[in-house]
Amino acid sequence: MALPNRVYVPSAVEANGEVIGMGCFSSQATAMNVLRDHLKRSHQVALERASIAAWEVDVVGIDAVTVLSEYECRTCPVCHRTTFWIDLERFKAHCYGASCGAWVEESSVEADVINCGWPPTQFSEQVDSVENAMQALRRIAARAEAAGVAVTDPVFQVDDNVDG
Ligand SMILES: [Zn+2]
Numbered sequence: 001m002a003l004p005n006r007v008y009v010p011s012a013v014e015a016n017g018e019v020i021g022m023g024c025f026s027s028q029a030t031a032m033n034v035l036r037d038h039l040k041r042s043h044q045v046a047l048e049r050a051s052i053a054a055w056e057v058d059v060v061g062i063d064a065v066t067v068l069s070e071y072e073c074r075t076c077p078v079c080h081r082t083t084f085w086i087d088l089e090r091f092k093a094h095c096y097g098a099s100c101g102a103w104v105e106e107s108s109v110e111a112d113v114i115n116c117g118w119p120p121t122q123f124s125e126q127v128d129s130v131e132n133a134m135q136a137l138r139r140i141a142a143r144a145e146a147a148g149v150a151v152t153d154p155v156f157q158v159d160d161n162v163d164g
Contacts, residue, residue, distance in 0.1 A: 008068075009053050010035035015046035028052065028068065039071070039096040043081040047073050050085070077137040078102040078118055079151045091130060100151070104133040 007024040008031035014020060022038060025031040031052050039050060050071040056064045069089060076084035076095040083097035091114075095102040099120060107113035107126075116133035117124035123140045127133050141151050 003057065005057050007055050007057060009055055010038070010050070011053070012038055012042075012047045012050040015048050020047075024055070028054070036096065039073075039085050040083065040098065042073055042085075043083050043097060046082065049073065076100060076102055077134050078141040102137050104130060104137070 004026040007026060008028045009024045010022045010031045012020045012022075012035070020038070022034050025034065035050060035052060039047070050073070052068045054066045054068055069087060071085045071087055073082055074084045074086060074093070075082050076097060079095060079097050079100040079102070081095075081097045081100070083100070084093060084095045084102070086093040091104070091106045093104040101119040102117070103119075104114060104116040107115060112128050114127050114130055114133045115124065116127065116136055118137060118140055121140065121144060125133075125136045127136055144151055
């Protein structure tokens, strides 16, 4: 079997600066899946940044690497876990926390149109700035909490209870 001449490398940086390697893969899709799996657990291991890079095999120096995407970790406006990851290239954020999935995304067709949503309640809204999107998500979370639905309830975290 021929070796690929390009490999995809997901990695994440812990809050203490330590880099977590996750392996290298022959397809970008696999690298993304491996990374996503890690991002789900960023409330258990404090992560600050993450990225996917493509490396050319047998090429020396910085020409060998291309950073394909970079992500930064924030606190989720809905579930308050540190599982809200922002794609820095084009504003696109998604909460990888179990049962949350809150998201904010720039419209790809219209300027100054930001979409946001929270799948468990089928909530979605169109606003004109990222700040307003974050506020809309905070509002819907507060409303859910006021209605007795605790968004941080352990029942929402069933999926990543690795010990149980
Ligand atoms: Zn969340």
